[in-house]
Amino acid sequence: MTTSQTGSPAPVTGTFPSSDEEIAARVKALESLMIEKGMTSEHAVDKIAEMYEREVGPHNGARVVARAWSDPEFKKRLLENATEACLELGIGGVQGEDMVVVENEDDVHNAIVCTLCSCYPWPTLGLPPNWYKYPAYRARMVKEPRAVLRDEFGLDLPESTEIRIWDTSAEVRYWVLPQRPPGTEGMSEEELQELVTRDAMIGVGVVPAPGR
């Protein structure tokens, strides 16, 4: 593909990337080169991006959860192969990323963490919240998850509930299928979507029953 060139310096490639994967790689490339050359810092870009983090919401993840709650066959496929199941809804990971969805049950609660950096299931959950990147969250969630959930997130799980903490890495992006709250039996998928929160899919919260 060529673009008009009227004596101006040749553009880097002059093409418009057509896929999100391609353009996401170009954005990362530009940022990493600018950081290397001392022209910006990750922190400086973060500061601006964070102002808008809520604007890239976990809409995709909420769609997947609502579908899984409404369609047992889809849920089965999701738990077997989340990457494939999400593609059914047009939600794709970046190349090389596999998603694994872990299901909360009556006596098992799951949560995710990235122990080294801030790997996060972006395609479904949007941008990670600030605290997700803090070393304190990463370290304490591994050492004493029950206390962190209770003290930091107000999620006081019964002592009889087993807690599992999953390491989301660049290769495998874990995220949580929360339990469907009571009182939602007659709700449509669209209504259910509205209930699903980012925190519930990270595993630092649960989906509240409607009206609470």
Added chain:
Amino acid sequence: MARGVRSAPDLPPGVAERRAVERLVQELPATEQIPRREGELSFREPWEVRTLGLVVQMHEAGHFAWSEFQAALIEVIGEWEAMAADARPAWSYYACWQQAAERLVARSEFVTPDEFDQRADEFLSGKRTPPHTHGGGLLTRDPGSRPSPADRQSTAQTEESS
């Protein structure tokens, strides 16, 4: 960051900064095409926020004038519009934004085109994922008082403690 914006002490945190970004965005071409939700800038993909953050930050750090970015964006949008409808990718404001940023950087000779293309290719092909060599998987199990099956994978310590 909020240069040029009168400080209003009763504003919640972040509002003055958002307004500073808003003021920049208002001066761009095709500003009515910028995706919004309830009046606020909205984003479909995380990369859109990163490219916005990068460009705004580099401008604020004095690496280029906003008028230079405006001119680059006008050029890119013009090129997109001039392409045959069946030969161009779907319209994306932030794709044009990123393209404009790439051109500014290339012209300023901070980065050579080869260097940029190679780096983008490394990210795309997965060669340059940050060193996330932590293994993934189940890290910690706190069984609580629930009886634990003997054969279940038990707590795996994080070797990497960096």
